[in-house]
Amino acid sequence: MKRLKHLFQRNLEWATGIKEANPDFFTDLSRQQAPDYLWIGCSDSRVPANQIVDLPPGELFVHRNIANVVVHTDLNCLSVIHFAVNVLKIKHIIVCGHYGCSGVKAAIDGKPHGFIDNWLCHIKDVSRLNYSKLQGLSQEDKCDKLCELNVLEQVKNVCQTSIVQNAWRSGIELSVHGWIYNIENGILRDMDTCITSLEQFSERCGEI
């Protein structure tokens, strides 16, 4: 148990099952990855990127952190976006939030949470920026609304990176999407915020 043998057993069964269905699967995949999508989502264990959109290994490039935040100076996230856009040539960046996000809840519950409060300041910023939209809501409704507003804000942050803006300036086809996932029924919703060019971002920046 100390060495987590059960996980290695599950891994063996998983790999064997895939090879039985497609003997060349891993050989083909080991030669290259060519995903069309970059997924920026929450680290929450209930929101596994590939499973939600039912895509096999090789189809989704993934970055996850608490509350799917895209911080302007986060070298980790920026490096992922840079690699996805400039090396993998992905066509779509998907920012996917989810209702009931523990990170969002913690950001507005008024209690101290230790070190993570520094990260949650980014969510508090979204709350402050959207004060009028959140005012008067119950704590639960406020959390759900802030989960949505956070997706919109992070879409904006992705569009503001030099990486995405340079790609658009170079004529590269690249769309940035905002989605939200419902952990209670497993359903994804497109928040209709798709941005595909610098002009569109400039026009819509005030709306999202």
Ligand SMILES: [Zn+2]
């Ligand atoms: Zn979350």
